Amino acid sequence: MPAKPTKAEQAAAHGTTIPDVLAPNLNVLFCGINPGLYSGALGLHFARPGNRFWPALHASGFTPRLLDPSEQDELLDLGLGITNVVARTTARADELTDDELREGGQILTKKVEKYRPRWLAVVGITAYRVAFGDRRAAVGPQDRTIGTTKVWLLPNPSGLNAHWTPKTLAEEFGRLRARAVIGDSPEQLNPQ
Template sequence: HHFAHPGNRFWPVLHRSGFTPRQLKPSEQDELPGYGLGITNMVARATARADELTPEELREGGRLLSARVEASGPSWLAVVGVTAYRTAFGDRHARIGPQERTIGGARVWALPNPSG
């Protein structure tokens, strides 16, 4: 499950930000579509740390994620990890927050990584 480590801040922050009516457990991630939310990986390889992903993997992940967003048509895309975002989308100067770019019509936010 995504962000399943007990100390990870993703699920508490998702709830406290008002996206879910209660704090979900990682095992309940399948409930997200019911709230109009989705979750996916940019790179489909589990790692202990984000810096274990190569720039090539991140760029390919950005390409695949862009295609998925274009096909599914969400209004918003939030990318967790500003460093990964910078690499995946070739935006060296991106900062946390809303981005100038859109992807498939979706507004884009870069967020800090909640994984400690």
């Protein structure tokens, strides 16, 4: 893992973007709300210590070991990727406007249509509801598809989301993994 970014480096990351971890025909494309300043300063997804994305991926069986955010490109070999609803970094997700989230939903839809993952897994209920105009969306599989891509809504793995414990978060990620493996070789998602 790169050195912890300074407060100045984090402040300078405001409004920057992080490249997607993306390739055609992935099994699951995970989609965050938007990168935080810590992640933006490092140029890595879900990089802030305390974010439970990487532990949930491992505990649910998506990865054979706990990956460090600096190893994010290894996800592609596992048939996984990462993007965001909104690309720009902010200190807090509540800095995003509803218009930004809706525009991000349109951009995300085009990205999914182009890259055709089997599943789009959005981590963040409120952002998903606004981005896709679905006020009743709940955690789990959605009725919506984007082309042939199925959509699953996961809880936000931020440490600030205390309603979801590491155990229940991993269980929900595991529900998606169990569904995503159906019809695929399990080795694609968790090579031994």
